[in-house]
Structure formats: C-alpha cells, structure tokens
Amino acid sequence: MCGIIGYVGSKAAVPILLGGLKRLEYRGYDSAGLALPQTDTMLAIKAVGKVSKLIEATRQHPNTALAESSTSGIAHTRWATHGAPTESNAHPHFDKSQRLALVHNGIIENYRSLRQKLIALGHEFKSDTDTEVLARLIGEYYQGDLRLAVASALRQVEGAYGIAVMSANQPGEIIVARKGSPLVLGIGEHGCLVASDTAALVAHTQQVIYLDDGDLAKITATSIDITDLNQTPIDRSIKQLEPDAGAIEKGGYEHFMLKEIFDQPEAITNTLRGRLDLAQGKSILAGMGTSTRDLAEIRRIVMVGCGTSLHAAMVGEFAFEDLADLHAEVQQAAEFRYRNPLIDAQDLVIAISQSGETADTLAAVREAKEKGALVLGLVNVVGSTIARETGRGVYLHAGPEISVASTKGFTTQVTALLLMALKLARGRRMSQERGEALAKSLAQLPDLIRSVLAQNDAIAQVAQHLVGQEHIFYLGRGPFHPVALEGALKLKEISYLHAEGYHAAELKHGPIALLTPGTPVVVLAPESPVRDKVWSNAEECRARGAKIIAVVTEGTEAPGATAVLTIPACEPLIATIPATIALQLLAYHVARLQQCPIDQPRNLAKSVTVE
Ligand code: AGP
Secondary structure (H helix, E strand, C coil): CCEEEEEEECCCHHHHHHHHHHHCHHHCCCEEEEEEECCCCEEEEEEECCHHHHHHHHHHCCCHHHHHHCCEEEEEEECCCCCCCCCCCCCCEECCCCCEEEEEEEEECCHHHHHHHHHHCCCCCCCCCHHHHHHHHHHHHCCCCHHHHHHHHHCCCCEEEEEEEEECCCCCCEEEEEEECCCEEEEECCEEEEECCHHHCCCCCCEEEECCCCCEEEECCCCEEEECCCCCECCCCCEECCHHHHCCCCCCCCCHHHHHHHCHHHHHHHHHCCCEECCCCEECCHHHCCCHHHHHCCCEEEEEECHHHHHHHHHHHHHHHHHHCCEEEEEEHHHHHHCCCCCCCCEEEEEEECCCCCHHHHHHHHHHHHCCCEEEEEECCCCCHHHHHHCCEEECCCCCCCCCCCCHHHHHHHHHHHHHHHHHHHCCCCCHHHHHHHHHHHHCHHHHHHHHHCCHHHHHHHHHHCCCCCCEEEEECCCHHHHHHHHHHHHHHHHCCCEEEEECCCHHHCHHHHCCCCCEEEEEECCCCCHHHHHHHHHHHHCCCCEEEEEEECCCCCCCCCEEEEECCCCHHHHHHHHHHHHHHHHHHHHHHCCCCCCCCCCCCCCCCCC
C-alpha cells in the first residue's frame, strides 16, 4: 500500500519527508519519490526500490543546496497498481506545466477516459499511471487557486484516493483530499504535516486530525482548513495520539515479526484489559454500543474479513455457535460485497480487520449498513476507516503491527471474538458458572502464551524439517482447522514455500495424492473431542511416508511423530491461540533459516486498500 508524507513549516523539509517515508516502509512498496517547490518549478527526486535509494539520490542531487533550503514538500512510497515499479511511474506526478506535483494512494477507476480527454487537449503522458492523469487534470483547472483546482478535478474522479498536491506558485500550502484511502494531519511545533498514517507523524506531534471521505483540506505552516469538495467548511476534532503509536521500533529483535510474536502476552493483556468480569463470569464490551435488547434479538452473526482476519473469523464461528448457541457464518469480504447478501436488521455483521483499511472489508461494511444490519468493527488501528464507518465495535489494542505477516492481529482478534461470544452467551443461556470458567481461562491466556514462547529455541530446531520442502500440509479439525489455514498462510507469505492448510478429514479426499516420503505434515492435535480422529488422519499420512510435526497438549502422546510442539492444557477454543503462536514461530524460523526478508515479503503489502 502506498505511503504519503507532506510537510509545510519552518524547518528543512527533506529530513522530515525522508524520515516519514522510512516510518511508512512497513506498508510495502517498490519505489519512492519527493517533490519540493522551488521559485519557478518543482524539484523532483525519485528512485526505484527502497527509501535508502531515494535518500542516496537526494544526497547526490546537483540541486542539493536547493533541496536543503526547502521548508515544504511532499513525498511518497509507491506500491504499484497501474504500471510497473519504474522511476517514471514513481510519484510525485506533475501537470503539463511541471509546476504542480501530486502524490496519491488509491485507484482512479475512470482514468482511461480522463486520459483520452487530456490527450485530446495536447497532453503527452510520461508514465503509465492513473495518478499522472489526476495531476494533469488538476493542472487543467488551475488558475491560481490550488484548492479550487483540486476540487474541480476530483468531482470528475471515480475511485479511491488519498492525495497531497503542491504548486510552485504556492510553496507555503499543501492541498490534501481523501476518499477511500486514509489521510491524517499533524499539528506540529514547527509546521503542519499530512501522512497516510500516524507512524510518520509521531516523531513530530501527538496532535492529529483524521480526515474522512469527501474531505478536502489546505494546510499551511500554521493552519489547517477543512472543507468538502464544494468548499463547505467541515469541523474535524483534534485527537491525541496513543502513546504506543510511536512504539514502532524493533526493540532489539531481529525482525518486527519476531517482536510482535513476543508482544502477544502484552497485546492480549491489553485486549482483555477492563473487559473481563471474573466474579460474574461476563465480558464488558461497552464499545459494542448495543443494548441487551438488540443483542437478544440477534438472529445470526455474519463475520467478514480477508486473509488472516478471515481465519480469525472462522475461529469466531465456532465460538459464537458453541458458546452462545448463535448461528454464525463467515464470508470472504470480496465475495460478500458482490453477492447481494441476504442480511437484514436481525443480523449482526462483524467486520474484522487489523488495519481497518482493507478495501474489500470496508466495502462489505458499507454493503451491510445499506442492508440495515447491525454492524460492528473488530479493528486494531484506532481512527481507521472501518473503525469510523462501523461507528462501534471492539478495538484490539494490540499496538502497531508493522510486519506484513499478521501475528498479534490474529490472536487479539480471536481473543476479542471470544469476549464477544462470552458477552452474547451470558445474555442468553450460558450459566454464571460456565461463564466464570471461560473468563478465568481467558485471563490465563498471557501465561499460556508465554509457555509457548519459552519453546522458541526448540521450535527453531523443528523448523529444519520444513526448510526447502516442495509441499507442506497443515491439518486441523474444528476450531483448529482455521489455525491450520493460518499456520500455512504464515509459512507461505514469509518463506515462499508452498504450504496448504486442510481440514484433517479432507486430505484423504484427494490432496493426499501429493504426499511423498518425507513430506512434512503439521498436525494440530491438541486435546479436543475429535483428537483421536485427527490422529487417525495423521497416521494415514505417516503410512505414506510423511513426516508428522505434531502440535499437542502437553502430557499427551504423539506416537510416530518426527517432532512435537506442545501447548498448555486449556479448552479447545482457548487453545487455538497458543497453537497458532507455535505455528507463527515455526514459520518465522523456517523463513529465517532460508534468509528471507520476513517483515516485508515480496509482492505483499501490509494493508490492501485496493480491490
Ligand atoms: C496476514 O498475514 C496477511 N498479511 C493478510 O492476509 C491480511 O491479514 C489481510 O490483508 C487482511 O488485512 P486486515 O486485517 O488489515 O484487514
């Protein structure tokens, strides 16, 4: 996903812009660039690859003196959606005069027709991007008032955008606008900033303003003026950044992913904080904002999400059905938004998203709201679009998740879903005694996780069995089926090995044909009513020469397994979390042994804000 940073103030802009891009690296990108207004033009510097390449290009630029004297500018990291990752496609892009620069996150869906109109007006495009179309369109409207020109152009645009625009004629202002791609403004001591998210702002300010879709703002060194596209003033409140928003350093770990795996006891402590009533055996989720009546009238729960969040939803399905006797189902967000879902006011739709910006999940939220369902968000990033558009729900409080591979996002999502299931269950038929037992198990989660983290070195040894393998299978039943899917996804996305998660009973219906002697099969076999069935499936694989890597409850047997990972004794729904953490560490060590980049895997972005 692209990253935007802009600054206008009294300090040198280049260090602020480059430092901001470094903070946004985790979003995933393939090129970067910046633009600085000069007396008669825009100074542009671009580079393909990492931000370090752009830093080097800036240092070597012939106009370094000019670059260093600038006190305003915009910069961008690009994750390619239209056009390959090349210098000519890197942002910023310019209008015909080359005096107006634009950086953009999102997709202009009608860029082709707009491009044809501009070509007919004599424009000669220098890139393959939709962004250059928008830059040139704004230039066509520009007659001295940049905000007016931007508004006029955006009224012709279909699609999603988060943009920052500057003109050499007005070096003391940046015009920003958002529709579908997040933008947040910062009020600093030495000027004002705009960025795609708070990670790029925390070094300069704790005071931020989140823009909403349709907002258009003019920022100067000392002012922020927000309107809609028709210049109608809009009032947005100033928010105080959470202290942990700046906690995005690695803290001594080799990778953000390992830090975030080891963050999980604290992350889940924060997810649970103030939400468990151990004496009554209840959960307290004020953010759900739903009355007891509303909850009692819920007929069905529909969870929507993508990727890891979809897997968390699948665990939630078991939680709501087993604990709250509520019909629950899971829908992949992209499928949900286009299938004309049969939902109404008696349905509770839960949108699950770590980033709160995933385009398909956001679209599913809007579809569910349009159909009149009760909609909640299960989101980590405070102030994110899904959090604000659902208007209520449960924040994960997991802290910033920087590694593209989600770890604490998943486990805090499952924890929050268990809290929601407990709340609904106790409002329906669950006894206080059962509620107290479940609440106690939830409170023990941080310690349960620590006992798995303590096996880190042993799990690193087990990882040797998976390194370089052609096929790896993960098997599970019940709530451990989504755990198998999640474990396989972790391995795929950071080690690039082909791994598949399957329902344990499903392998013999075809995929078992792929087994050859030595194929690793990771079997999720913690204590559960179907554990013996799972182990029979493991034996079917072993009989064909597979190497069984077993995840079992401590103190139980794993006959014939090549390697065993143990998790502490707890009820199956709770055990999904320590079991997942064992698989997170397994995937991490395989990727590390294979010397993969881990935090920013090839082709992946931290948040997929395009369809
Ligand atoms: C997780 O490891 C993946 N990077 C990806 O599947 C992710 O979970 C998915 O894109 C959804 O993201 P979200 O939770 O921010 O909506």
